[in-house]
Amino acid sequence: MEAAGVAARGAELRRAMGWEHRRSLVLDAVLALLSGVEFAAELPMFAQRFGVPVWVSTVLGFLLGASLLVRRRWPVQLVLLSAATSPTSSGYLLGIVALYSLGVYCRDRRMVLGVGGIALAAALVVVFTVDLRQRGGAAAHLPLWQWTVIGLLMTVGGIVTPVLLGLYSGARRRLVAGLQERARALEAQQRLLAERARTEERARIAREMHDVVAHRVSLMVVHARAIEAVAPRDAGRAVESANLMGEIGRQALDELRQILGVLRSDGAAAAPVLADVEALVAESRAAGMDVVLEVRGEPRRMPGDVEGAAYRVVQEALTNVHKHAVGAAVHVAVAYGDGVAVTVVNACPPGAGGALLPSGGNGLRGMRERVEALGGRFAAGATEESGFRVHAAL
Known part of the structure; x- marks a missing residue:
């Protein structure tokens, strides 16, 4: 009975987190691990400027990567978290996956546009027009407007594309789900008609x-x-x-x-x-x-x-x-x-x-x-x- 209760609670948790199948859980766990490794590799360089120990920034990086486990249930919050971490010049995988998840799992199109716009502005202003220009070396002498154009093009590729792919994937999933539901309804209707005919x-x-x-x-x-x-x-x-x-x-x-x-x-x-x-x-x-x-x-x-x-x-x-x-x-x-x-x-x-x-x-x-x-x-x-x-x- 106890094992059955644990299994039931596990199934309820999977449904709450949007993991329709076990492979969905495995995919999110792998993405969370890869994002944590990326944060652990890049975040300490940013944290050292403020005297933060490496082990603290490493642990924080894995925690930030683990946030991808909730991408199906809270995609909006995940995008905002990604935008908040953009000044650290780390977490690109988190940002791309969060934006894709936003397009797939958020049904409110106005919310998608609003949150996507926030992420776009954060990436454009913080990363490409400021941080990259400071690191640009010889390219740092380029005019600001050229950096802005470069940043805009890179941002469109890194933000708009995942959102559009997510919107397409979400629409396709809903279409397939609707067709499957319709097929089940037709099958049930056919069973009723067959039973009536019998x-x-x-x-x-x-x-x-x-x-x-x-x-x-x-x-x-x-x-x-x-x-x-x-x-x-x-x-x-x-x-x-x-x-x-x-x-x-x-x-x-x-x-x-x-x-x-x-x-x-x-x-x-x-x-x-x-x-x-x-x-x-x-x-x-x-x-x-x-x-x-x-x-x-x-x-x-x-x-x-x-x-x-x-x-x-x-x-x-x-x-x-x-x-x-x-x-x-x-x-x-x-x-x-x-x-x-x-x-x-x-x-x-x-x-x-x-x-x-x-x-x-x-x-x-x-x-x-x-x-x-x-x-x-x-x-x-x-x-x-x-x-x-x-x-x-x-």
Whole structure:
């Protein structure tokens, strides 16, 4: 636990000092050491003028060099420190690195210009127009204005260039960071979209499985009850019902194989069409349902997803009648106009008994989702005659 705490505090310190990686810390440590060596080599010559012992100026030099360790967090203060040490004619590495760090890590452009101007003035006045002229030897006889021009050119190279490089590097880093953040956001968005697509696909497959299994199984149950009722007195009709039940079972297996085949091959299953509604009604009639099919308008082909949704609405509505309204008369209407509308209305069932099947409560919700996903309208509810009505307009 103690080691973990030390590691956590170390990581927090690195973040506070701007060391994003360990190599950033190593780089700053190397720069601090090189700057300290430079100060230790040059500062004693300046300090001797004032009688300062060499060991004191050497220690001070390494301390000044160590200030580069904070260049990422306090670049402005570091530039001001560099300007303050300019009269000693030492610490050139400190000055260059400080100015570069100012351009990279200081976001306030006015601050960059102001601090850079201070450093420029200090270097120009103190170093080049005064100190160098005093040391110039034969060149000391040059006019002051020539020294000023020389100092200005050298200062531009030693101060303006690092600042400009720092500004470019900082802008580039921020651009890269922004692009990386945008890429992460897009990746997260893609994950969400992929998860949403998977959820929608699972819901679609669940609806398909529900429609296929519920409808076919409900018909098989109806035929099984019919066989049970007529077998003792009408063997021929019982055999006919058994054959129909077997055919319904084979149809259910075929449709399930199609759905599973889509899952394995990422292909497209053959979607049902409105022309298949007549066969759907015939199956219910064969199961003993009193069902009438009415087609209004001029039949024409619709988009595949529209016809498939309309077919599934009729299929699920008939399945619900088999489940909950055994023996009720049913009217199925398919109306063509600007689009297509299907309506399934069943009368009040003659009794409370019948082949009631368990219901998961997903049928109506699945129909609504299918229709509304295509921009259609869906309505379902009881009629005034105690029947039930399902309507979908696509």
